[in-house]
Amino acid sequence: MRLTSKGRYAVSAMIDLVKNQHQGAVNLAAISERQFISLSYLEQLFRRLREGGLVKSIRGPGGGYLLNRAADKISVADVIRAVDEQIQATRCVNALRGCHRGNRCDTHELWDSLGMHIYRYLDVVSLQDVAEKNVSLAAVELAPAENYPPCQPIQFDASIAAAGSGERIAAVS
Amino acid sequence: MRLTSKGRYAVSAMIDLVKNQHQGAVNLAAISERQFISLSYLEQLFRRLREGGLVKSIRGPGGGYLLNRAADKISVADVIRAVDEQIQATRCVNALRGCHRGNRCDTHELWDSLGMHIYRYLDVVSLQDVAEKNVSLAAVELAPAENYPPCQPIQFDASIAAAGSGERIAAVS
DNA sequence: TATAATCCCGACTAATTTAGTCAACTATTC
DNA sequence: GAATAGTTGACTAAATTAGTCGGGATTATA
Numbered sequence: 001m002r003l004t005s006k007g008r009y010a011v012s013a014m015i016d017l018v019k020n021q022h023q024g025a026v027n028l029a030a031i032s033e034r035q036f037i038s039l040s041y042l043e044q045l046f047r048r049l050r051e052g053g054l055v056k057s058i059r060g061p062g063g064g065y066l067l068n069r070a071a072d073k074i075s076v077a078d079v080i081r082a083v084d085e086q087i088q089a090t091r092c093v094n095a096l097r098g099c100h101r102g103n104r105c106d107t108h109e110l111w112d113s114l115g116m117h118i119y120r121y122l123d124v125v126s127l128q129d130v131a132e133k134n135v136s137l138a139a140v141e142l143a144p145a146e147n148y149p150p151c152q153p154i155q156f157d158a159s160i161a162a163a164g165s166g167e168r169i170a171a172v173s
Numbered sequence: 174m175r176l177t178s179k180g181r182y183a184v185s186a187m188i189d190l191v192k193n194q195h196q197g198a199v200n201l202a203a204i205s206e207r208q209f210i211s212l213s214y215l216e217q218l219f220r221r222l223r224e225g226g227l228v229k230s231i232r233g234p235g236g237g238y239l240l241n242r243a244a245d246k247i248s249v250a251d252v253i254r255a256v257d258e259q260i261q262a263t264r265c266v267n268a269l270r271g272c273h274r275g276n277r278c279d280t281h282e283l284w285d286s287l288g289m290h291i292y293r294y295l296d297v298v299s300l301q302d303v304a305e306k307n308v309s310l311a312a313v314e315l316a317p318a319e320n321y322p323p324c325q326p327i328q329f330d331a332s333i334a335a336a337g338s339g340e341r342i343a344a345v346s
Numbered sequence: 347t348a349t350a351a352t353c354c355c356g357a358c359t360a361a362t363t364t365a366g367t368c369a370a371c372t373a374t375t376c
Numbered sequence: 377g378a379a380t381a382g383t384t385g386a387c388t389a390a391a392t393t394a395g396t397c398g399g400g401a402t403t404a405t406a
Contacts, residue, residue: 004393008280015279028351040396047354061401072363076283107181109308110249114294121290125283135282138324181365200381213367220383233374234380 007080009037010045011130014079017055018071022122025064045083052082071131077122180253182210183218184303187252190228191244191304198237218256225255244304250295 012035020026020034028046032039046065049055054074055065067074129135185208192209193199201219205212219238222228227247228238240247302308 006393008284009394011280019279025352029352038395043354044395050353057353058403059351059353059401060405062404063352063402065353081266103228106192106306107185107303109306110303111181113308114291117294118287118291121287127308130280130283133282134281135286149392177364182365202381211366214365216382216384217366223382230382231374232372232380232382233376235375236373236381238382 004084009035009085010043010049010079010083011076011127012069013037013042013045014049014054014074014127016129017065017067018127021066025058025062025066027064030064048083049079052078054078054082067091067127070128072126072128074127075123076125076127076130077119079127080122177257179218180257182208183222183252183256183299186210186215186218187222187227187240187247187300188304190238190240191300194239198231198235200237203237212299221256222252225251227251227255240300242299245299245301247300248296249298250292251302252300253291253295272334279321 013031016031016035016087017026020030028042031037032042037045046055050057050065054068056064056068057065093143125135186204189204189208190199194275201212201215204210205215210218219228219230223230223238227241229241230236231237298308
Protein backbone atom coordinates (compact mmCIF):
# COMPACT_ATOMS: atom_id res chain seq x y z
CA MET A 1 0.00 0.00 0.00
CA ARG A 2 1.20 3.42 -0.80
CA LEU A 3 0.06 6.78 0.32
CA THR A 4 -0.37 8.92 -2.76
CA SER A 5 -2.90 11.35 -4.04
CA LYS A 6 -4.35 8.62 -6.20
CA GLY A 7 -5.43 6.93 -3.01
CA ARG A 8 -6.91 10.13 -1.75
CA TYR A 9 -8.89 10.61 -4.93
CA ALA A 10 -10.21 7.12 -4.58
CA VAL A 11 -11.25 7.64 -1.00
CA SER A 12 -13.02 10.86 -1.90
CA ALA A 13 -14.88 9.11 -4.68
CA MET A 14 -15.86 6.24 -2.44
CA ILE A 15 -17.16 8.60 0.20
CA ASP A 16 -19.23 10.25 -2.48
CA LEU A 17 -20.63 6.86 -3.30
CA VAL A 18 -21.45 6.19 0.33
CA LYS A 19 -23.37 9.39 0.52
CA ASN A 20 -25.26 9.08 -2.75
CA GLN A 21 -25.95 5.44 -3.44
CA HIS A 22 -29.16 5.33 -1.40
CA GLN A 23 -31.01 6.36 -4.55
CA GLY A 24 -29.50 3.69 -6.71
CA ALA A 25 -26.42 3.39 -8.83
CA VAL A 26 -24.24 6.46 -8.98
CA ASN A 27 -22.64 7.24 -12.29
CA LEU A 28 -19.14 8.53 -12.64
CA ALA A 29 -20.17 11.73 -14.35
CA ALA A 30 -22.01 12.74 -11.18
CA ILE A 31 -19.06 11.90 -8.96
CA SER A 32 -16.83 13.76 -11.33
CA GLU A 33 -18.90 16.90 -10.95
CA ARG A 34 -19.22 16.73 -7.23
CA GLN A 35 -15.68 15.79 -6.44
CA PHE A 36 -13.95 17.70 -9.22
CA ILE A 37 -12.16 14.63 -10.49
CA SER A 38 -11.91 14.10 -14.22
CA LEU A 39 -14.16 11.46 -15.65
CA SER A 40 -11.34 9.64 -17.39
CA TYR A 41 -9.38 9.45 -14.20
CA LEU A 42 -12.38 8.18 -12.29
CA GLU A 43 -12.86 5.43 -14.84
CA GLN A 44 -9.32 4.37 -14.23
CA LEU A 45 -9.82 4.35 -10.47
CA PHE A 46 -13.12 2.54 -10.54
CA ARG A 47 -11.76 -0.16 -12.74
CA ARG A 48 -9.43 -1.02 -9.92
CA LEU A 49 -12.05 -0.62 -7.26
CA ARG A 50 -14.25 -3.02 -9.13
CA GLU A 51 -11.47 -5.52 -9.69
CA GLY A 52 -10.76 -5.25 -5.99
CA GLY A 53 -14.32 -6.21 -5.22
CA LEU A 54 -15.13 -2.96 -3.48
CA VAL A 55 -17.79 -1.78 -5.90
CA LYS A 56 -20.07 -3.35 -8.45
CA SER A 57 -21.02 -1.77 -11.71
CA ILE A 58 -24.28 -1.54 -13.56
CA ARG A 59 -24.02 -0.81 -17.23
CA GLY A 60 -26.29 0.97 -19.56
CA PRO A 61 -28.49 4.01 -19.03
CA GLY A 62 -29.33 4.55 -15.40
CA GLY A 63 -26.29 2.51 -14.53
CA GLY A 64 -23.35 3.38 -12.39
CA TYR A 65 -21.63 2.02 -9.34
CA LEU A 66 -22.71 0.69 -5.99
CA LEU A 67 -20.72 -0.39 -3.00
CA ASN A 68 -20.23 -4.10 -2.93
CA ARG A 69 -20.23 -4.25 0.86
CA ALA A 70 -21.68 -2.09 3.58
CA ALA A 71 -19.79 1.13 4.13
CA ASP A 72 -18.74 0.07 7.59
CA LYS A 73 -17.21 -3.07 6.14
CA ILE A 74 -14.84 -1.25 3.82
CA SER A 75 -11.76 0.28 5.34
CA VAL A 76 -9.75 3.16 4.01
CA ALA A 77 -6.85 0.77 3.67
CA ASP A 78 -8.98 -1.44 1.41
CA VAL A 79 -9.57 1.46 -0.93
CA ILE A 80 -5.98 2.57 -1.05
CA ARG A 81 -4.73 -0.93 -1.62
CA ALA A 82 -7.17 -1.36 -4.47
CA VAL A 83 -6.02 1.63 -6.49
CA ASP A 84 -2.33 1.79 -5.68
CA GLU A 85 -1.18 -1.41 -7.11
CA GLN A 86 1.28 -3.32 -5.10
CA ILE A 87 4.73 -3.19 -6.49
CA GLN A 88 6.29 -6.28 -5.14
CA ALA A 89 9.22 -5.15 -3.09
CA THR A 90 12.17 -7.08 -4.34
CA ARG A 91 14.39 -7.07 -1.28
CA CYS A 92 14.37 -6.57 2.38
CA VAL A 93 11.22 -8.58 2.51
CA ASN A 94 12.04 -11.62 4.51
CA ALA A 95 14.06 -10.33 7.36
CA LEU A 96 17.44 -11.43 6.14
CA ARG A 97 17.19 -11.02 2.43
CA GLY A 98 18.19 -7.77 0.85
CA CYS A 99 19.13 -4.74 2.91
CA HIS A 100 22.86 -4.54 3.23
CA ARG A 101 24.29 -7.49 1.46
CA GLY A 102 22.49 -10.03 3.49
CA ASN A 103 22.46 -8.16 6.75
CA ARG A 104 19.27 -6.79 7.99
CA CYS A 105 19.69 -3.04 7.86
CA ASP A 106 19.61 -1.11 11.10
CA THR A 107 16.52 0.79 10.19
CA HIS A 108 14.58 -2.18 8.93
CA GLU A 109 12.61 -2.61 12.10
CA LEU A 110 11.76 1.03 12.20
CA TRP A 111 10.11 1.06 8.80
CA ASP A 112 8.49 -2.24 9.44
CA SER A 113 7.03 -0.92 12.58
CA LEU A 114 5.94 2.34 11.06
CA GLY A 115 4.28 0.52 8.22
CA MET A 116 2.35 -1.61 10.61
CA HIS A 117 1.44 1.43 12.60
CA ILE A 118 -0.05 3.19 9.59
CA TYR A 119 -1.74 0.05 8.46
CA ARG A 120 -3.36 -0.49 11.78
CA TYR A 121 -4.80 2.96 11.59
CA LEU A 122 -6.14 2.89 8.08
CA ASP A 123 -7.46 -0.58 8.46
CA VAL A 124 -9.58 0.36 11.41
CA VAL A 125 -11.20 3.40 9.88
CA SER A 126 -14.15 2.55 7.66
CA LEU A 127 -15.72 4.57 4.91
CA GLN A 128 -18.70 4.97 7.16
CA ASP A 129 -16.50 6.53 9.81
CA VAL A 130 -15.13 9.00 7.32
CA ALA A 131 -18.52 9.83 5.87
CA GLU A 132 -19.81 10.51 9.37
CA LYS A 133 -16.66 12.43 10.24
CA ASN A 134 -16.24 9.97 13.00
CA VAL A 135 -12.50 9.86 12.65
CA SER A 136 -10.32 10.37 15.62
CA LEU A 137 -7.23 8.99 17.16
CA ALA A 138 -9.31 7.68 19.99
CA ALA A 139 -11.04 5.28 17.66
CA VAL A 140 -7.75 3.69 16.87
CA GLU A 141 -6.40 3.63 20.33
CA LEU A 142 -9.38 1.60 21.37
CA ALA A 143 -8.52 -1.06 18.87
CA PRO A 144 -6.86 -4.10 20.39
CA ALA A 145 -3.13 -3.87 20.10
CA GLU A 146 -2.34 -7.50 20.67
CA ASN A 147 -3.67 -10.29 18.58
CA TYR A 148 -3.87 -7.90 15.70
CA PRO A 149 -4.08 -9.76 12.41
CA PRO A 150 -1.23 -10.27 9.96
CA CYS A 151 0.77 -7.17 9.35
CA GLN A 152 0.08 -5.99 5.83
CA PRO A 153 2.60 -4.52 3.48
CA ILE A 154 2.87 -0.78 3.37
CA GLN A 155 4.97 1.06 0.90
CA PHE A 156 5.44 4.72 1.45
CA ASP A 157 6.53 5.92 -1.86
CA ALA A 158 7.28 4.71 -5.24
CA SER A 159 10.99 4.78 -5.60
CA ILE A 160 12.41 3.14 -2.60
CA ALA A 161 16.00 2.41 -3.25
CA ALA A 162 17.57 0.99 -0.18
CA ALA A 163 20.13 3.03 1.62
CA GLY A 164 22.56 0.77 -0.07
CA SER A 165 23.63 -0.13 -3.54
CA GLY A 166 20.43 0.59 -5.30
CA GLU A 167 18.71 -2.36 -3.84
CA ARG A 168 15.17 -1.96 -2.84
CA ILE A 169 13.90 -1.63 0.63
CA ALA A 170 10.40 -1.01 1.70
CA ALA A 171 8.55 -0.98 4.90
CA VAL A 172 7.21 -4.36 4.10
CA SER A 173 6.86 -7.19 6.46
CA MET B 174 7.20 16.06 6.64
CA ARG B 175 7.22 13.58 3.88
CA LEU B 176 7.98 9.93 3.82
CA THR B 177 10.42 9.34 0.99
CA SER B 178 13.55 7.35 0.54
CA LYS B 179 15.56 10.51 1.07
CA GLY B 180 14.34 10.46 4.62
CA ARG B 181 15.26 6.84 4.94
CA TYR B 182 18.76 7.47 3.68
CA ALA B 183 19.10 10.23 6.22
CA VAL B 184 17.95 8.05 9.06
CA SER B 185 20.36 5.31 8.04
CA ALA B 186 23.21 7.79 7.94
CA MET B 187 22.30 9.21 11.31
CA ILE B 188 22.15 5.78 12.86
CA ASP B 189 25.59 5.15 11.47
CA LEU B 190 26.71 8.31 13.20
CA VAL B 191 25.18 7.20 16.47
CA LYS B 192 27.07 3.96 16.30
CA ASN B 193 30.42 5.37 15.27
CA GLN B 194 30.86 8.78 16.81
CA HIS B 195 32.22 7.50 20.09
CA GLN B 196 35.66 7.65 18.54
CA GLY B 197 35.32 11.20 17.36
CA ALA B 198 34.04 12.86 14.24
CA VAL B 199 32.82 10.54 11.53
CA ASN B 200 33.56 11.56 7.98
CA LEU B 201 31.13 11.11 5.16
CA ALA B 202 33.40 8.84 3.18
CA ALA B 203 33.18 6.28 5.96
CA ILE B 204 29.43 6.52 6.18
CA SER B 205 29.27 6.26 2.43
CA GLU B 206 31.15 2.99 2.50
CA ARG B 207 29.26 1.45 5.34
CA GLN B 208 25.80 2.51 4.28
CA PHE B 209 26.28 2.28 0.52
CA ILE B 210 25.16 5.83 -0.03
CA SER B 211 27.03 7.94 -2.54
CA LEU B 212 29.29 10.55 -1.05
CA SER B 213 27.78 13.37 -3.08
CA TYR B 214 24.34 12.46 -1.94
CA LEU B 215 25.46 12.31 1.67
CA GLU B 216 26.92 15.77 1.36
CA GLN B 217 23.57 16.99 0.23
CA LEU B 218 21.80 15.30 3.11
CA PHE B 219 24.23 16.46 5.77
CA ARG B 220 23.99 20.00 4.64
CA ARG B 221 20.37 19.89 5.63
CA LEU B 222 21.01 17.98 8.80
CA ARG B 223 23.52 20.59 9.82
CA GLU B 224 21.23 23.45 8.93
CA GLY B 225 18.58 21.72 10.96
CA GLY B 226 20.87 21.69 13.95
CA LEU B 227 20.98 17.92 14.22
CA VAL B 228 24.70 17.52 13.55
CA LYS B 229 27.78 19.67 13.80
CA SER B 230 30.68 19.54 11.42
CA ILE B 231 34.41 19.61 11.92
CA ARG B 232 36.49 20.55 8.94
CA GLY B 233 39.93 19.57 7.91
CA PRO B 234 41.81 16.32 8.30
CA GLY B 235 40.36 14.13 11.00
CA GLY B 236 37.16 16.09 10.69
CA GLY B 237 33.68 14.87 10.04
CA TYR B 238 30.32 15.05 11.72
CA LEU B 239 29.05 14.61 15.23
CA LEU B 240 25.56 14.57 16.63
CA ASN B 241 24.60 17.92 18.02
CA ARG B 242 22.38 16.42 20.69
CA ALA B 243 22.27 13.10 22.47
CA ALA B 244 20.91 10.27 20.36
CA ASP B 245 17.92 9.87 22.60
CA LYS B 246 17.05 13.50 22.11
CA ILE B 247 16.76 13.27 18.34
CA SER B 248 13.64 11.71 16.96
CA VAL B 249 13.22 10.04 13.62
CA ALA B 250 10.73 12.76 12.77
CA ASP B 251 13.41 15.38 13.39
CA VAL B 252 15.66 13.74 10.83
CA ILE B 253 13.00 13.36 8.20
CA ARG B 254 11.80 16.89 8.62
CA ALA B 255 15.35 18.16 8.24
CA VAL B 256 16.02 16.57 4.88
CA ASP B 257 12.62 16.61 3.21
CA GLU B 258 12.03 20.26 2.95
CA GLN B 259 8.59 21.40 3.74
CA ILE B 260 6.66 22.39 0.71
CA GLN B 261 4.19 24.81 2.08
CA ALA B 262 0.81 23.37 1.34
CA THR B 263 -1.11 26.04 -0.42
CA ARG B 264 -4.65 25.07 0.44
CA CYS B 265 -6.66 23.03 2.78
CA VAL B 266 -4.46 24.26 5.56
CA ASN B 267 -6.68 26.18 7.86
CA ALA B 268 -9.74 24.10 8.13
CA LEU B 269 -11.96 26.06 5.81
CA ARG B 270 -9.57 27.26 3.18
CA GLY B 271 -9.02 25.22 0.08
CA CYS B 272 -10.54 21.79 -0.34
CA HIS B 273 -13.70 22.04 -2.37
CA ARG B 274 -14.21 25.64 -3.15
CA GLY B 275 -14.24 26.78 0.39
CA ASN B 276 -15.87 23.73 1.90
CA ARG B 277 -13.86 21.46 4.00
CA CYS B 278 -13.62 18.23 2.05
CA ASP B 279 -15.14 15.11 3.49
CA THR B 280 -11.86 13.34 3.81
CA HIS B 281 -10.00 16.23 5.33
CA GLU B 282 -10.27 14.95 8.86
CA LEU B 283 -9.12 11.55 7.83
CA TRP B 284 -5.83 12.76 6.41
CA ASP B 285 -5.37 15.17 9.23
CA SER B 286 -5.82 12.43 11.67
CA LEU B 287 -3.58 10.01 9.84
CA GLY B 288 -0.88 12.64 9.61
CA MET B 289 -1.02 13.19 13.30
CA HIS B 290 -0.97 9.49 13.89
CA ILE B 291 2.22 9.03 11.90
CA TYR B 292 3.77 12.06 13.44
CA ARG B 293 3.09 10.86 16.92
CA TYR B 294 4.85 7.66 16.09
CA LEU B 295 7.95 9.05 14.46
CA ASP B 296 8.27 11.77 17.02
CA VAL B 297 8.42 9.33 19.85
CA VAL B 298 11.03 7.05 18.39
CA SER B 299 14.56 8.34 18.94
CA LEU B 300 17.71 7.50 17.05
CA GLN B 301 18.86 5.73 20.14
CA ASP B 302 15.80 3.51 20.01
CA VAL B 303 16.48 2.61 16.43
CA ALA B 304 20.18 1.99 17.02
CA GLU B 305 19.30 -0.33 19.85
CA LYS B 306 16.55 -1.93 17.81
CA ASN B 307 14.26 -0.89 20.55
CA VAL B 308 11.46 -0.09 18.19
CA SER B 309 8.08 -1.53 18.79
CA LEU B 310 4.50 -0.55 18.67
CA ALA B 311 4.35 -0.90 22.40
CA ALA B 312 6.74 1.97 22.82
CA VAL B 313 4.30 4.23 21.11
CA GLU B 314 1.26 2.98 22.80
CA LEU B 315 2.82 3.86 26.10
CA ALA B 316 3.13 7.45 25.04
CA PRO B 317 0.47 9.68 26.51
CA ALA B 318 -2.38 10.12 24.09
CA GLU B 319 -3.93 13.19 25.64
CA ASN B 320 -2.12 16.45 26.11
CA TYR B 321 0.02 15.58 23.15
CA PRO B 322 1.78 18.63 21.80
CA PRO B 323 0.81 20.57 18.69
CA CYS B 324 0.04 18.41 15.74
CA GLN B 325 2.79 18.79 13.17
CA PRO B 326 2.32 18.85 9.45
CA ILE B 327 2.80 15.63 7.60
CA GLN B 328 2.82 15.39 3.88
CA PHE B 329 2.71 12.00 2.38
CA ASP B 330 3.96 12.54 -1.05
CA ALA B 331 5.10 15.25 -3.26
CA SER B 332 2.38 15.88 -5.72
CA ILE B 333 -0.78 16.25 -3.81
CA ALA B 334 -3.37 17.72 -6.06
CA ALA B 335 -6.63 17.90 -4.25
CA ALA B 336 -9.43 15.70 -5.33
CA GLY B 337 -10.69 18.80 -6.95
CA SER B 338 -9.70 21.20 -9.65
CA GLY B 339 -6.00 21.01 -9.27
CA GLU B 340 -6.03 22.67 -5.92
CA ARG B 341 -3.71 21.34 -3.37
CA ILE B 342 -4.65 19.34 -0.40
CA ALA B 343 -2.37 17.80 2.08
CA ALA B 344 -2.70 16.06 5.32
CA VAL B 345 -1.62 19.18 7.01
CA SER B 346 -3.07 20.62 10.08
C1' DT C 347 -33.83 -2.06 -33.75
C1' DA C 348 -31.74 2.44 -33.25
C1' DT C 349 -30.02 5.49 -29.98
C1' DA C 350 -28.03 7.15 -26.07
C1' DA C 351 -26.17 6.41 -21.59
C1' DT C 352 -22.77 4.33 -19.27
C1' DC C 353 -19.14 1.39 -18.14
C1' DC C 354 -14.65 -0.78 -20.05
C1' DC C 355 -9.97 -0.83 -21.66
C1' DG C 356 -5.44 0.02 -23.57
C1' DA C 357 -2.13 3.20 -25.09
C1' DC C 358 -0.21 7.42 -24.78
C1' DT C 359 1.59 12.03 -22.91
C1' DA C 360 2.85 15.63 -19.67
C1' DA C 361 4.32 17.15 -15.46
C1' DT C 362 6.59 16.56 -11.36
C1' DT C 363 9.69 14.66 -8.20
C1' DT C 364 13.43 12.15 -6.66
C1' DA C 365 17.83 10.59 -6.81
C1' DG C 366 22.15 11.40 -7.89
C1' DT C 367 26.39 13.75 -10.24
C1' DC C 368 29.84 17.27 -11.06
C1' DA C 369 32.90 20.93 -10.39
C1' DA C 370 34.71 24.37 -7.89
C1' DC C 371 35.48 26.52 -3.34
C1' DT C 372 36.76 27.06 1.70
C1' DA C 373 38.68 25.77 6.01
C1' DT C 374 41.93 23.12 8.76
C1' DT C 375 45.68 20.18 10.04
C1' DC C 376 50.29 18.57 9.61
C1' DG D 377 51.88 24.16 1.01
C1' DA D 378 49.77 19.90 0.39
C1' DA D 379 46.32 16.87 1.75
C1' DT D 380 41.94 16.16 3.97
C1' DA D 381 37.35 17.09 4.48
C1' DG D 382 33.40 19.91 4.54
C1' DT D 383 30.39 23.62 1.51
C1' DT D 384 27.80 25.01 -2.16
C1' DG D 385 25.24 25.57 -6.40
C1' DA D 386 24.03 23.97 -10.76
C1' DC D 387 22.97 20.37 -13.49
C1' DT D 388 21.16 15.66 -15.29
C1' DA D 389 18.74 11.29 -15.47
C1' DA D 390 15.42 8.26 -14.10
C1' DA D 391 11.19 7.13 -12.28
C1' DT D 392 6.62 7.94 -11.06
C1' DT D 393 2.28 9.99 -11.04
C1' DA D 394 -1.39 12.18 -12.88
C1' DG D 395 -4.14 12.67 -16.43
C1' DT D 396 -5.85 12.34 -21.50
C1' DC D 397 -7.66 10.18 -25.61
C1' DG D 398 -10.03 7.24 -28.57
C1' DG D 399 -12.50 3.59 -29.29
C1' DG D 400 -15.26 -0.57 -27.76
C1' DA D 401 -18.95 -3.24 -25.15
C1' DT D 402 -23.31 -3.46 -22.79
C1' DT D 403 -27.93 -2.30 -21.64
C1' DA D 404 -32.34 0.48 -21.13
C1' DT D 405 -35.69 2.67 -23.55
C1' DA D 406 -38.23 4.68 -27.22
